[in-house]
Amino acid sequence: MTRPIAETRGAESFFHQRINASTIIIRAKITTLQRRSPYLATICAMASSGSRRLIGLSTKMYFSLTRSRDFTSSLISQLGSVPSDALSRIDIFILPDFIALPTTVSQLRASDSPASTIIWPGAQDCHWEDQGAFTGQVSASVLREAGARIVMVGHAERRRLFGEDDILVAKKAAAVTRNGMVPLVCIGEQTRAGEDSSDSGDVSAAAVRQCAVQVDTVLETLPATTEVILAYEPVWAIGATQPAGVEHILSVVEGIRTLESVRSRSGVTRIVYGGSAGPGLFARLKSGLDGLFLARFGHDPVQFVRTIREVAEA
Secondary structure, rough: OOHHHHHHHHHHHHHHHHHHHHHHHHHHHHOOOOOOOOHHHHHHHHHHHOOEEEEEEEEOOOOHHHHHHHHHHHHHHHHEEEOHHHOOEEEEEEOOOOOHHHHHHHHHHHOOHHHHHHEEEEEOOOOOOOOOOOOOOOOOHHHHHHOEEEEEEEEEHHHHHOOOOHHHHHHHHHHHHHHHEEEEEEOOOOOOOOOOOOOHHHHHHHHHHHHHHHHHHHOOOOOOOOOOOEEEHHHOOOOOOOOOHHOOOOOHHHHHHOOOOHHHHOOOEEEEEEEEEEEOOOOHHHHHOOOOEEHHHHHHHHHHHHHHHHHHOO
């Protein structure tokens, strides 16, 4: 006897809901095991992240300890409103300052919300050596011990304010990988010259050439089997009122993906866009990007979760 169409669709909907819920529960149980073994956490993350979208933010030096704690609590709570099937397609990272990192990690580990299992806590920088006489610095090995899973290196502000160059950034990325974490490597051209001109192909090609040096220098220091995230942030777009043009972003990212140093990798290589990123942008970039790296707009947990949903559902 044939079931009515409405009944069949209802059964299918119920089935998919059960499958999605089961997926989140299984991931939560796996995370419990990962918390007992930090290196298992990284291995599992690297194995499962190939086709997953990615979104995250850095709090820079804007948050107090109280605000950082409240932000994480609010984020976990509000992610509960996001459908489980959307959460199953995305990874989220948050990069608090060094002092706030242990509290963030503790909050995520203590949470019984399945949503907390897809949040990667991380750091905004690290030293390139694992130990030594480097006063005031924090090593990647200590960050790993503190619970970090991802570490940003090479941000434009580090390059401008502290004189960091491509070689130093590469050494830091190598330290992150050596200690079982994922490096988030910031790349991007310095100037906007001609980005809005009719000769956009030459402009994009020039941007790719600048980025190629940054990318090649980093990737030649990393094992080809490891995971790396490239955050394309045109320096002129950081803190601007508008992001770079969509055509420009997609053209530059396409050029980056064709680099031999990128194509020859067997490890997961995801590329996200940063630089005044916010709601409504990813839908126009999804054909070429793996996610977004949000600016201060994401410091509002409500807006952050709104953009998370957009990236997951686009």
